[in-house]
Amino acid sequence: MSTFPTLVLVHGAWHGTWCWQPLIDHLPDLDVQTVALPSSGQNPAVLGDLYDDAAAVAERVAAIGRPTVVVGHSYGGCPVTEAAATVATVHRVIYLSALMQDVGDSALSLVGGVYPPYWDVHEQPQEGADYGYFGAAEPLEALYGDVEPHLAQESVTRLGRQSLASVTQPLTQAAWRTVPSTYILCEEDMAIPLPLQEAMAARAERTVRLRSGHSPFLSQPAELARVLRDELAFSISDRRSSSA
Known part of the structure; x- marks a missing residue:
């Protein structure tokens, strides 16, 4: 097992979890696991x-039962x-162009409660809650602008829907207040603007x-793999220095 x-x-x-495979292919010597979020699906x-x-x-x-570093991408930063x-x-949380918010915030509160233009929203109000969902209206431009065209098109066909509840419910905890954290800024991101990141x-x-x-x-799995290796190494050295 890797150290x-x-x-x-x-x-x-x-x-x-399919979206991570090109990155995982560049980390063959590491124990890499993925989480499928219940809020996303067909x-x-x-x-x-x-x-x-x-x-x-x-x-x-x-369930892993050993030291972990958790990476959240985009909305994945919320859970x-x-x-x-x-x-x-x-031991560390890594936010990859992700929502890094505080207690009481929701994903939608970042944009003043207004749905972004690249969301295809289907509201279904019921008993004081909204059980609706939204899709990605312009995924090629917003999500995959620098991805190789064939892979980008393939990825679009695999996208599912996202529950509205997942982006309107508030956080009750903020891990970054007690757990060391790293933020990876994606400087050419069209979905989460750099100033917001x-x-x-x-x-x-x-x-x-x-x-x-x-x-x-x-778009850059090898470079992202290098960055994550660096952060894993730093996590180890940081823990050692903290316990010294």
Whole structure:
């Protein structure tokens, strides 16, 4: 087994664990695990919410039973923020162009409660809650602008729906307040603008920059793998120095 912590990858809205494969292919010597978020899928009737997602992250990390570093991409930062502080084996949280918010915030609160233009929203109000969902209206431009065209088109066909509850429910915990964190800024991101990333990254202990769009695990998997290796190595040295 690698001396590095286990790397746990948490995808963003609309995606599934499939999106990580090009990155995983560049990390053959590491223990890499993925989490499938219940809020993303093809059938809107069975989609989970933010707290279901957080429970899935916490359960997977707890089951590993050894030191972990958890990576959240985009919306995946929300369930990671909610869950990571609840499992003692999490040594670091890495936000990859991800939502890094505080207690009481929701994904939608970042944009003043207004749906972004690249969301295809289907509201279904019921008993004071919204059980609707949304799709990605312009995924090629927003999500895959620098991804090789064939891979980008293939990825679009695999996108699912995302529950509205997952982006309207507030965080009740903020892992970055107690767990060391790194923010990886994607400087050419068309989905989460760089100034917004930078504002959230101010909360992180460390920041790293990539000249990439929103999905570097598809467009620059080798470079992202290098960055993650560096962060895993730093996590080990940081823990050693803290316990010395």
